Amino acid sequence: MEAAGIHVKDLNAWFGAKQALHGIGMEIPAKKATAIIGPSGCGKSTFVRCLNRMHETLPDARVEGKVSIGDLDVYGRGVSPVWIRRRVGMVFQKPNPFPTMSIYDNVAAGLKLNGFHNRHELDNIVERSLRHAALWDEVKDDLKKKSGASLSGGQQQRLCLARALAVEPEVLLMDEPASALDPISTAKIEDLIFELKKEYTVVIVTHNMQQAARVADFTAFFLMGYMVELDKTETMFTKPSDKRTEDYITGRFG
């Protein structure tokens, strides 16, 4: 299936009584990388978690609005969140490989736990996913011997990426994927995003503006639960339309 663009209309989200997102509307183009930037607490993580219906797993959380991935209505009636999450991959801020599973089992987890057990195909998929995540060469001899948690931080994050890629999502969401990593691992992850966006629609949340500038085709600026501006990255950083964007980028706040 082709990677699809995301259409968001009038998205609102709450934590209990507190409203975290106000009327977000945007178009995220397919097979491009779109960065979401903004100061802490502006709702960027919440937004991204609404795209794969992870936000509603929190107690007292609520979402209203329309999100479409390609022609799939994410919040449509009768649409199972579980199914959405199979089509949308997510890499979290802190690497979270399954500690009791080997590297192989970690990558295969999304498939195995959904009933897919063909050994030969699994081997192929695991290898392919680890290659996509630039981790294959480092772990190919220890696939079943080492546990997912025994790798270094950067390797763990790439493992989580491989795990997300193994189920062939159309969209890849990354919530500050490199913020817990050292600069070298961060660079590796950024290199990967460059390659990944040729095949997947990537949405990356980052608090690092330089990272957005390096990696993303488009950037959206969020502030206090509102989306202030969405532009080509180059435009955003050289000629932003909104003064608040300009203030944030030049470091006047945040």
Add this chain to the structure above:
Amino acid sequence: MLKSSQNISVRRRVTNWLALGSICLATFIVTIPLFLILGTVITRGIGALNWDFLTQIPKPIGETGGGMANAIVGSIELLAVASLIGVPLGIGSGVFLAEYGRNKWGNMVRFTADVLNGVPSIVIGLTAYALVVVVQKHFSLLAGSVALGIMMVPTICRTTEEVLLLVPQAIREAALGLGIPKWRTILSVVLRTASAGIVTSIMLAFARVAGETAPLMFTAFGNQYWSKSINQPTAALPLQIFTYAIMPYEQAHAQAWTGALVLISLIMFTVILFRFISSRSTIKGAS
């Protein structure tokens, strides 16, 4: 100007030493009974501990020899059947509390589990009596297992909850984010990560319940011979120890000590094993 000597009055210093000394003394006093009891059980029990003891059933009063084989087997059988009730209900409620119970319903269940934990074992025995023995019109292994099973539930439930809560939320999110449904996440990811802790909680429940006598007195009731079915009364190690202890015969007393030795060895072994495993798994497990 501070005087370097005498900045604490003698009275305060003496009080300090006395108090700290009493604290150490208290601890010392507390450990004495443990060694005394274990020592007595070993010295008085080891004499009659032989192969016969472990393989023969009791002989009638006056005859020498005989053993507690039926009681040992009876205890094992009671625990086995009890765990069929106690383990699933305990783990199930533990999963409920950890994964679905962070709310007022969960609090109610949690409170009830603590209440059940505090109910005297003899009261639970009476309940099993009313539920099973009165209905069946005879004592039975089943009745005893029901009583013991009920007793296992709160221990397993609360420890399972604790262990599950130690699994980081990030792991659950990773699984949910992959499109793994919640039930599969709990079963194949969360429970799997917490499995060592759950196993030890079951062992702990076993150790606690294996030594219980009161709930068996009007349920399993005891048996001088082998129990042939789940509907017959059965001997159990603690019950047998009690019966012998209050008999006015030296011989019976000797057997009681030996039975105590067997029982306490099994329990101590389990407790120490539990401690060992749980200290290892906190290093290795979810972090």
Add this chain to the structure above:
Amino acid sequence: MQTMPEPMRSRNTESPDEHEMTESIASTEALKVVPKSRVGTQDNIWADVVFRSVVIFCAVALVASVGLIVVELLKESHVSISKFGFSFLIKQVWDPVNEDFGALPFIYGTIVSSIVALIIAVPLSIGTALFLTELCPRQLRGIFSLLVELLAAIPSVIYGLWGIFVLAPFLRAYVQPFLAKYFGWTGLFSGPKYGYGMLAAGVILAIMILPIIASITREVITAVPRVQREAALALGATKWEMLRMAVLRNARPGIFGGVILGLGRALGETMAVTMLIGNRAEIARSLFAPGNTLASVIANEFTEAVGNVYLSALVEMALVLFVITLIVNALAGLLVWSITRGMPSRALA
């Protein structure tokens, strides 16, 4: 727009890894093996519902078993309740032949034996807890706390066995004469010295409830924040003064909760008490006298009780015991929870 972000890195040079990767991504099209067409909405929801129902059923079963206990106790004690009414709780008679029963001696015995146990156990437990948390060298901590845990693991019947053959003779030979000689004037230590009796029961109960009070006290003491201790020391307090002012005072509600929990345990203890208390339904002032508790009379007489009224009276005593322990444990739970926020299960286990 003073600050310019770094220019995008040029992607002209490809490292071997990337080359490989580009190839693999291109060949992705050929390997679409994961079945996406399965909508999977229905079976997922169904499986989730089933799992959730099973788990809720287990929780409900737990709650129901407590309900069952109450129902069965009420059912079986109905005869006695309707015959004796409230006077059951204050009558002193225990006459199986004439079917006249009163629970007062047993309530008295339960309370007195537990109080004796608390008087002995509380200072020792708090001392042990303080030792383990404040004074014990780190390496020895594991061993000592294991010892306390082992004390908790000894079954009641073995305590009773040891009590009959070791503790009771010891009390009879050494302790009781000593107490009678120096404290006999209180009236608490008079009468024949059997060894058995209220004192023996109190002592064995004390040993049995030590671990639980000690471990809860340990938890609440550990929960007192470090800054409190440092504040006291910084004022020039000695170690003991610091413990008294900063630690014990702050932990007081929790310690109190642990004591009440220990009380709850003592109230319900059956086997060791039955074997040591002398089994006589009497109220006496002296601690040397034999007595009986609610739990021990049930254990002793239930299997030989004949007649509906007799049995029913015994079950009614179980009901009284249940209610008392329920109130006591609920109180304890609240107190401990207020300090440690809800996780005393390790101590209970």
